[in-house]
Amino acid sequence: MNQYDLLVVGSGPSGRRAAIQAAKLGKRVLVVEQGKRVGGVSVHTGTIPSKTLRETALNLTGWRERGFYGRAYRVKQEISADDLRRRLLITLDHEVEVLEHQFARNRVQHLRGKASFIDPQTLQIVKDDGETIRVSGTSILLAVGTKPFRPDYIPFDGKTVLDSDELLEIEDLPRSLAVIGAGVIGIEYATIFSALDTHVTVIDPKATMLDFIDKEIVEDFTYQLRDRNMKLHLGQKAEKVERTPHGKCSITLDSGRVIICEMVLFAAGRMGATDTLNLSAAGLEADSRGRLSVNPETFQTSVPNIYAAGDVVGFPSLASTSMEQGRIAARVAVGAIAKEPPKFFPYGIYAVPEISTCGLTEEEVKERGIPYECGIARFRETSRGHIMGLDSGLLKLIFSLKTRRLLGVHIVGEGATELVHIGQAVLNLKGTVEYFVENTFNYPTLAEAYKIAGLDAGNRMGELVAKG
Incomplete structure (x- = not known):
């Protein structure tokens, strides 16, 4: 059985920062990643893809130049999903290459496979080829991130009704899009597709959106969205989503209103990706959304040698703060001094x-x-x-x-x-x-x-x- 000073499950922002920090302190580190390539949700379906998509949309549409040349101005007249995906793949390849080099330079070992607990110090890893190995760690950091929340009443099909992960794989840009969920992810994708001249409707049961942001800023932001003809149905719940015989989607709101669109994006929340970890074997339990509770200063769970960092511990769920959480957790886990980060973060x-x-x-x-x-x-x-x-x-x-x-x-x-x-x-x-x-x-x-x-x-x- 392989013995390590720190086992890291997940290679997103918190996992990779933790692994590299522990390695720099001379510790033996193993990163386990179940995805096809290192980088986690941040690199492959979250932060990097959505920001790349945004930048590509603004460049190809000429969005930033329309103040001079009018709303009809476009750099590329016909923009396809392939145009967006081409730049995305280049960016992702670069991100993975950089991360793999960082691991190699710092002598961080990593392997592909699904990890689950056998006991608080031991993980079982099922590799892609079916081989099963066991590894032991003095400390273990769970940096597994989150996955889209997919309720049973939404008829996901990966083509016309999608979650935020599936949106990156669409074959054609829709003429109309309804986004269920006015949180950060929903609003980001809604405004990106609006910039691509897709007719966008946003639906959320709450009467307000982005409540953690200064109200005056949200009011200015909302005005800009309405000014470009985005429809905001706030304070209304999507009770039923159906596919019509004509290949479109129908959304029935609790107000009685029916929204017809070509594509639906469901972006109302995410779940901690902890369901396959066999947490009970380690003495841990996740909440109803799959998240883990930790000490906010050390990121230590209720089991002393197990830590958790990143989106799996909840708010603020930012790549930037996740990196700091991973660094602090790694230092505490290997017995190094960890200074508290500055009070204010963006x-x-x-x-x-x-x-x-x-x-x-x-x-x-x-x-x-x-x-x-x-x-x-x-x-x-x-x-x-x-x-x-x-x-x-x-x-x-x-x-x-x-x-x-x-x-x-x-x-x-x-x-x-x-x-x-x-x-x-x-x-x-x-x-x-x-x-x-x-x-x-x-x-x-x-x-x-x-x-x-x-x-x-x-x-x-x-x-x-x-x-x-």
Whole structure:
């Protein structure tokens, strides 16, 4: 039986970061991946594919240039599913190649197969050729990620009614698409297909969407979606999904309304991929959504030598935070010191337009009773925005009136997921409004919006309030 210092089940962001971290500390590490290639959900069906699809759609449609040349402008007149898939495959090949090189360089062993517990220290691995082996680990990290939630009442067929994994394999782009679920994944794909000039309808039983995002940002985002004729049926539940005799889909809402479309994407939640792990043999139990509970500081489960990280432990379910969780878990598992990461991290939604946020929302500031002021900058107020042809985009900064410190940064618009890191740095370094007012930004850039928003807030706050 093979003995390792750390066994890692799954090679997504948290698994690969954990494995490499432990290997750098001189530990013997084995990564088990049941997929055809390393990388996990993030590389093959999640983060990388959806963002590649988004970038390809924006490039081929000429979306970013339509502010100058009109809504009818397109770089490629006839865009096919093959056009989208071609770039996707190139990107995925590169990601896998980089990851395999990282494993080789750091002497991380990895193999393909399905892992399940025999006891808290031992895994049984069934390889593709049917061979079964046993491996033992002083510590074990579960980084198995999630899979789409597929309720019984949805007639999935992989062609016209799909989950988010199957969407990447479509043969033709639909003229109309209904997305059930207004969460991050649903909204990202809905807006990407809208940019491809597909008629998109979004359905969700909740009356609001993206509730963890600042309300003013969501309102601006919603306006942009409605402005390009996306239909949002919020507060309405999809009770029945059927295929019609004419090859289309029919969705009956609890309001009585019927939606007819060519394709349905069901994106209402995901499940932790723990059902095949035989958790009971290790003394573990997942919740109703297949997720595992952990200590948020060490990512240790209720079984001392077993850790879990990434999407399988729930919110925030980001590739970026999963990497940090994996790194921390690996250090704790092998007995190294693990420092807690900075308090504030960015949340990115790769919709069209992008949304990114870091720190407190205005609603959270109100709930805490903190006296505050906001500064707003619109991208069209910057010279760079004019050069890019932007007529939308918003950056919002929230400051404490007492200490003048930045409390939150919230952005919707082109490049939001890149711009947010300036605000993230200021938040973690406890910077004040003066940083934005007195600092020099490259000109012309969208980053100049920080100065505009800082001046806006500074003017409202005045100079009479003592600095913290």
